[in-house]
Amino acid sequence: MTKRSVTMSDVARQLGISRSAVSFALNNEAQVSRETRERVIAKAAELGYRPNAGARALAGQKTDLFGLVTDIVSTPFAGDLIAGAQEWFWGHGKSLLIAGTATPERPDARSIEMMLEHRVGGIMIATTWNRAIDVPAALENVPVVLVHCFDALGERPSIIPDEEQGGREAAQMLLARGRRRIAMINLPEDLVAAQGRRLGFEKALVAAGMAIDPASIVTSGPEPDSAYDVARALLAAGDIDGVFCANDRIAMGTYDAARDLGLRIPEDLSIVGFDNQETIAKYLRPALSTVALPFREMGRRGAELLTRASEDIDRKKIVISCPPIARNSV
Amino acid sequence: MTKRSVTMSDVARQLGISRSAVSFALNNEAQVSRETRERVIAKAAELGYRPNAGARALAGQKTDLFGLVTDIVSTPFAGDLIAGAQEWFWGHGKSLLIAGTATPERPDARSIEMMLEHRVGGIMIATTWNRAIDVPAALENVPVVLVHCFDALGERPSIIPDEEQGGREAAQMLLARGRRRIAMINLPEDLVAAQGRRLGFEKALVAAGMAIDPASIVTSGPEPDSAYDVARALLAAGDIDGVFCANDRIAMGTYDAARDLGLRIPEDLSIVGFDNQETIAKYLRPALSTVALPFREMGRRGAELLTRASEDIDRKKIVISCPPIARNSV
DNA sequence: GTGAAAGCGCTAACAA
DNA sequence: TTGTTAGCGCTTTCAC
16 A cells, blocks of 8 residues: 555545545545535645555445456457457546466466455356357356357357358458468367368358368367478478468468478468467568468457446357458468 | 345344454454354445445555556566566555556556546556666556566666576577587667676677687677578688677567578577567477576566555565576577 | 434443 | 444535
8 A cells, every 4th residue: 555645535624624524525426516526636646645546446336357367368369359458448537456376267276266255246258269168157147258169158259250151351461362272270069169160161162163172171289390390291291372271380381381282472372360479470481371360350349348237247159250451472 | 236235234234243244254253253254254245335445445554556667568478477467466465557558658648647536556567678767757656566677766676687698598599509600790889688688698608618709799689581681691701619799589580591491400500589479489390498587487576566665665676587498599 | 405313333431 | 352433535415
């Protein structure tokens, strides 16, 4: 705690009015004269009065704190997510309590406990990769919104990216460039992201009047080294002129494979990634065209839902579209 | 706020004892009988009693909230920093309020204001890159600790990485590999990091009995594309067998330059980076040997200093060493 | 339009 | 050892 801080009573006393008058004035309630209000505001500023959020919450039986529990904090996406959430919260006079955790579905019990003790108005749970999670039981009667994940039972509102639309965008970038012998290096098929991205990809090809050759859709682990082997085999075998990599790290491995095979990007081979993981996509040579995961927007919408949650708790899934980011690899 | 929650009075009433007895029992104060304490704890658990952090802070004139203001949230380092800070805070019953901001030296005034209104016990300011900052005036009488940055006036305690020792480690990795024609691609010389890393690098060479050829230390922008040009010129000109890149992104550009020049890593050329930016260092082929910025440790120490700050505010600079991370590029 | 007064949930003297 | 009693700083009826 800072030294003895200026309280509302101090302001009231110096002005010779009651505490409630000060409270009303500061909170813009109707029942104060314009003049009183101005005097109060001036005096408060002069004294360096700063409301005590805890006391206010106690008395008013309401809170301005919201919690964010996430594993995403250790990824470059965190910035966008948090920025999006803060954008909304701050715009509405709320504060954000953050707990980083290795696994959001089993967060350190203490992080949840701490938020609950602070009587947060709601909790946002966000994950690094799109998946189903079990909401911790302790959160039973607290508004919760899931971001980039969803609960298996569909009982909680959830904000997820439109993987399918993203996959479509990726394919369209390749098609627009005139590529016709297009392959996809997908993530393991059990991932939600893999399923959606592939579906979109296939739909776009079909819509363009092309047939889907099952052999042109291969699977890789999420990391570049695994992708390198898969990509190398794929590129060496067929004559492919465009490949959609289900994430940017796979694209990174594919770059290396292409180079080792003497293929120039984008002259001989166009590549599109997914995720828009900036430290990779921007720095690859040539810079990688990709599809972004809309973390900022998801964070903002999540925050919005949470502050509204008290009114009407919807339990819908909100789908946010993934914007294509054109760089130089197509 | 959750529904009407269980209060201390509820517990006391059901047990037929006073509120203070409950308070003492729950807070492990001496003045309760063992038996009463146990009954209280059992009843509290049964009722699902959860202390109200705000009320407790109000009554006890102390807070368990601490703030973190940082721009680092948008980088992969954030995870380590926050994990380190939380590790300490949670271990000591404190909570962390986080504000992401584009520029920590001029944080959104509201983020600071919000923390102050919550009467945080102290604020940690952390930056993405090591530099001097001006601590916002509003923080005048609040304990502050600077992490990965420092204030020009030296009035605030600050935790910084040992850039010089890190530079030395980098050079030593190269020397240990038997490299003798070693160059350094440095960051712009006005950066604290650039100065320290270079100093360490030079000292290591001198200690190894080598002369410093000024021409072998060149400067690059922090990004791969700028580094590519610099590295290409450097490698094309001299016959160099080892290069220390002042950050991992520079190393990334250097990889490309080396490859385009037909140089194999590490056979023909050993490369060492700095920062241990995982999405880059781990994924490069071959994986990049580098020196890590100890964000986790810095976060932990910062938190520690902050919770102790009330007792004795030291205004020293604490220097944390940067551990070398050996991978396959040397 | 303004003030008095009753809490919000908890801690910490002080008495018993 | 236990209970009584003030507050902590603020909001919010309810009279005036």
